[in-house]
């Protein structure tokens with residue numbers, strides 16, 4: 001008994017103790033804040049419902065972007081920091097299509113055709129940028145030490161930001177509003193903003209399509225095989241380079257679609273618009289365990305919900321005056337906490353591969 | 357008459373490590389040829405060079421009259437030169453069936469794929485039972501079956517096997533070698549790399565002995581079994 005305790009003591013370092021104290025303190029704050037908020041009764045069920053819907057909309061956008069980070073990490077073991085610009089390039093380019101549709105009134109006469117075209121333009125642009133990024137910036141560095149492509153990714157991120165700033169200007173552009181998605185739909189006593197419903201439904205469909213592509217198709221399976229073992233994939237006759245390109249294209253398609261949803265939700269585009277959602281989606285991918293595909297989806301939705309519900313729930317009761325301003329702080333606190341306590345993500349360790 | 361697979365004067369380097377020094381070997385259609393050697397002799401390097409994973413600095417690799425060194429790894433698989441890698445290297449997070457489908461990646465005809473799948477399941481009924489299981493949770497013996505089956509999915513004309521007996525209990529080693537005999541009887545051409553020289557020289561008709569990147573001996577299996585040096589160094593006899 002005593003021996004066991006001593007052995008345990010040897011394994012616990014002072015850093016561990018400090019970490020657990022911090023963790024415990026944060027947990028206590030969350031519980032205290034939530035209890036106080038609920039006791040104060042300042043928010044009713046309608047408020048919470050709104051927070052949840054907003055969180056789902058935001059979170060499903062994060063989930064779509066996070067897929068790109070996690071898929072690319074899978075095949076190349078690198079964080080594609082330029083993915084936020086892949087995300088930006090699509091909706092920003094499609095903005096010009098949207099604006100033209102809006103001016104000619106086509107947007108409101110044929111809203112679904114217009115949206116379809118806007119989505120296609122955005123997805124194709126983002127996928128094209130992602131494809132070129134891999135071809136030009138990352139492929140020549142495939143054999144280089146891992147830090148080098150990472151730095152290149154950061155460089156590519158700046159490069160793309162300034163290219164798009166140069167092409168499209170540095171101002172904010174207001175994304176046109178589609179009339180039929182203005183207003184609300186009522187479900188009994190609850191109301192949903194129509195464009196939130198649009199975002200949630202569209203993102204859910206895209207995520208489902210993406211997931212079944214990766215799980216069920218020949219190419220999807222090959223991408224998973226390449227993620228596990230490149231050399232063995234070569235030996236199976238898989239064209240590894242082509243699969244890596246395809247992975248970037250898929251991530252780009254998802255990011256482009258997410259970008260349009262984001263632009264429809266926040267009604268504007270800007271050359272710097274990718275930065276925050278990009279970093280949030282990266283957080284989501286880490287939350288779900290980077291490289292883990294369902295993890296990235298759940299991580300995104302979870303992060304969206306925490307960001308939307310969290311400020312009011314955790315912070316309001318603590319007497320913080322403008323809790324909503326702290327939503328980004330909450331998101332990044334989550335990132336730091338996960339990196340400290342569960343670097344493998346909330347979904348836990350990936351299935352251990354038995355090396356028998 | 358040229359051999360089916362003919363390797364001539366191949367030199368392969370890792371940076372400036374000279375791993376293969378003037379390797380020449382050949383395999384005729386329908387033969388089992390073994391390549392034996394100690395750890396680090398260059399056996400895996402030889403197979404990787406044939407598969408196109410490593411580029412030889414000099415030399416040629418002719419397969420049915422074509423120079424393989426001009427092709428990419430996946431093209432070489434499509435030509436029918438297929439490797440069962442050392443240490444099995446199954447895709448641990450893919451199911452047994454998905455692993456087998458990856459083996460058939462070079463084949464696009466669905467009918468051929470399902471015919472091959474039936475053939476592999478007939479050869480390894482155990483894999484059929486476990487076809488929905490994730491490969492990472494298979495036992496070592498089952499993983500070796502899967503690695504072999506996966507290569508067979510590609511319709512190999514030459515099968516390159518890298519130490520199939522590695523890390524397996526004696527019973528399982530016997531099983532794998534029974535499979536190798538059966539494949540041979542079905543007409544598959546096999547280049548068998550082994551450290552277990554005893555068993556390799558039982559199934560093969562000819563053998564090469566590799567040491568420090570050089571082919572030391574090249575003879576029939578029977579003569580190699582009798583060879584003084586082979587008996588001392590590789591069969592553990594005195």
Ligand SMILES: Nc1ncnc2c1ncn2[C@@H]1O[C@H](COP(=O)(O)OP(=O)(O)OP(=O)(O)O)[C@@H](O)[C@H]1O
Pocket residue numbers: 370373375393394395396397398399400401402442551
């Ligand atoms: N990636 C590499 N980089 C540098 N040197 C390598 C690399 N792979 C192998 N080598 C070296 O090349 C030589 C041959 O290695 P190889 O893997 O072909 O041996 P092997 O005969 O397959 O051995 P084993 O029976 O242990 O598998 C060894 O000296 C090894 O250290």
Ligand SMILES: [Mg+2]
Pocket residue numbers: 399400401442518
């Ligand atoms: Mg080896």
